[in-house]
Amino acid sequence: MDVASINARLGQAASTDSRELDRVCEDLAAELIDAGIEPPFQIPSADFVIDPWLICADRYWRRRFLREPTVEVAARCARWLYDHTEPPIRPNIIEKWSLGYAFITKDSVESRHDLTLATGRIVETTQGSADICYFAALYHAGKLRSNFWFDELHQFLESALLAVAAGRHRDDPLFTGLRAFAAFGSRTITISHALDLLDTAWRATPRSRAVVDVCLGALAAAPRFPERGEQLRRRATDAVTEFPDDHLFQFRLACGQRMCGDYTDALDTIDTALRLLPAIGTRISHELLQEQYLRERDVIEKGLDLAELAAGQQTRWRAQDAANRDLRRTLQTSAIRAVELVTVFTAAVAFAVGSLPITLTGNLGFRDRALLLTILGAGLLLFAFVIIAGTWIITGRHHPDPDASPPDRTSRS
Numbered sequence: 001m002d003v004a005s006i007n008a009r010l011g012q013a014a015s016t017d018s019r020e021l022d023r024v025c026e027d028l029a030a031e032l033i034d035a036g037i038e039p040p041f042q043i044p045s046a047d048f049v050i051d052p053w054l055i056c057a058d059r060y061w062r063r064r065f066l067r068e069p070t071v072e073v074a075a076r077c078a079r080w081l082y083d084h085t086e087p088p089i090r091p092n093i094i095e096k097w098s099l100g101y102a103f104i105t106k107d108s109v110e111s112r113h114d115l116t117l118a119t120g121r122i123v124e125t126t127q128g129s130a131d132i133c134y135f136a137a138l139y140h141a142g143k144l145r146s147n148f149w150f151d152e153l154h155q156f157l158e159s160a161l162l163a164v165a166a167g168r169h170r171d172d173p174l175f176t177g178l179r180a181f182a183a184f185g186s187r188t189i190t191i192s193h194a195l196d197l198l199d200t201a202w203r204a205t206p207r208s209r210a211v212v213d214v215c216l217g218a219l220a221a222a223p224r225f226p227e228r229g230e231q232l233r234r235r236a237t238d239a240v241t242e243f244p245d246d247h248l249f250q251f252r253l254a255c256g257q258r259m260c261g262d263y264t265d266a267l268d269t270i271d272t273a274l275r276l277l278p279a280i281g282t283r284i285s286h287e288l289l290q291e292q293y294l295r296e297r298d299v300i301e302k303g304l305d306l307a308e309l310a311a312g313q314q315t316r317w318r319a320q321d322a323a324n325r326d327l328r329r330t331l332q333t334s335a336i337r338a339v340e341l342v343t344v345f346t347a348a349v350a351f352a353v354g355s356l357p358i359t360l361t362g363n364l365g366f367r368d369r370a371l372l373l374t375i376l377g378a379g380l381l382l383f384a385f386v387i388i389a390g391t392w393i394i395t396g397r398h399h400p401d402p403d404a405s406p407p408d409r410t411s412r413s
Contacts, residue, residue: 001031003040010041010052018049025052029059033067038080046089048096057084061097062104069105071115071136071162074098075122078135095174095210098135102142109143119162130167134175137163141178145214148221150185157182173204177214184222191225194218202235209246212239216252229259247276251293254300263304270297 006028013024032039039060045051048058061077081093110118119133126132140162144153157163157179169175176197183194202215216239219232233256239249250273257266274293277286 001035001037001040006039007041010056013052014050021050021052021055025056026059028056029063032060033063039084041084043081043085043089043093046092054093058097062101065101065105069101069108070110071118071140072122074101074136074139075126075132077101078132079126081135082131092208092210094135095138095208098138099142099145099210099214102139103146106143106146109147109149110140115140116161119160119165122162123165128165130165130169133162133165133167134169134172137166137169138174138178145178145181145217148185150182151188153178154182154186154189173201173207173211174214176204177201177211177218181214181218181221184218191222194222195231207242209243212243213248216249220252220255229256232256233260233262245276247273247278247289247293250276251296254296258296258300258303261303261307263300263307266300267297267304270300 009024009028013021016024029039039053039057041053041057043051043054043057045054048054061080064073064077077097078094081090081097085093119136122133122136137157137160141153141157144156157175163170166175180194180197180201183189183197184191198215198218201211204211216232216236219228219235222228232252236249236253236256239246240253243249250269254266254270254273257263257269270293274290274297277289277293
């Protein structure tokens with residue numbers, strides 16, 4: 001396979017549609033693997049969508065890593081990349097390849113013993129190149145990150161020989177972002193320290209897409225802590241502003257909005273993420289992402305249903321509170337009326353008692369005295385009946401439902 005024929009095939013594929021471009025690049029990568037030849041061409045750009053040379057190289061190294069997922073292959077890939085790219089386009093490819101190949105091979109994490117032996121060979125072969133060791137370190141760290149092995153990731157980044165051999169790159173934003181990811185998930189590192197690391201990586205200039213991805217992933221994977229949802233929503237909003245067509249950042253924003261209780265906005269955002277999710281590329285990756293996004297959408301819809309139910313309950317309880325206030329005002333008014341009636345009743349009793357000498361010993365005849373006593377007694381009985389009946393009607397009409405549940409007065413943190 002000569003370089004001219006390979007370049008000719010890739011050049012023709014550049015003018016075809018995306019599916020045909022993927023097919024040509026995949027076939028050519030398989031031929032290079034079978035022939036035991038690394039891609040013999042230069043990479044002109046960092047465009048993973050339309051650059052056939054980069055797409056073909058990406059397919060080739062993907063096959064290499066799936067066949068042998070080790071840090072030594074990562075070092076070999078880094079060596080090839082430095083020999084076939086120009087410095088301006090190199091950083092984006094390094095970040096995408098190291099973490100991307102780590103994700104698809106996360107089921108094959110090398111043991112500490114194997115990693116130590118491989119590191120020794122890499123340092124010896126590359127004469128301690130910090131650039132190549134950095135790529136290999138990102139690859140291994142990416143596996144630990146994909147498996148959510150927070151403590152192992154923290155230990156590797158802080159003290160492993162391969163990470164130490166990365167030299168000046170240990171202060172790179174992506175390296176710091178991975179340290180923040182490990183700190184958030186670790187049970188032995190404080191949240192304040194993790195936030196400090198996150199802020200350091202986030203404020204990097206320029207800030208690459210990979211750095212943003214790792215930082216948002218760190219917040220998404222972190223255990224619950226105060227302001228976690230607001231942190232994710234605020235930073236994901238910045239990410240979407242910077243990368244408006246990135247479906248993953250739209251997904252992170254939807255998660256942050258849901259954590260903050262903004263279910264309506266979250267539903268709109270997750271629908272945007274599903275719409276932006278490309279159907280090209282490896283079908284398995286597309287289906288996995290789509291399934292993840294649909295699960296989040298289902299959680300958001302359930303949260304929206306619960307929020308509407310809670311709002312309805314609060315409305316009913318506000319109405320009940322208003323009825324209770326009316327009842328209190330009515331009872332207060334009734335008490336005043338009762339005092340007035342008792343006063344009248346007392347006066348009537350006093351009048352009746354005062355009338356007893358007249359009715360019993362006065363000049364009235366027996367029939368007139370009996371009639372007067374009957375009228376007074378009947379009036380008093382009627383008065384008592386009116387008071388009792390009025391109190392029963394008032395209290396019976398305004399008494400709250402004994403089966404109703406108390407209002408939910410808990411506040412969302």
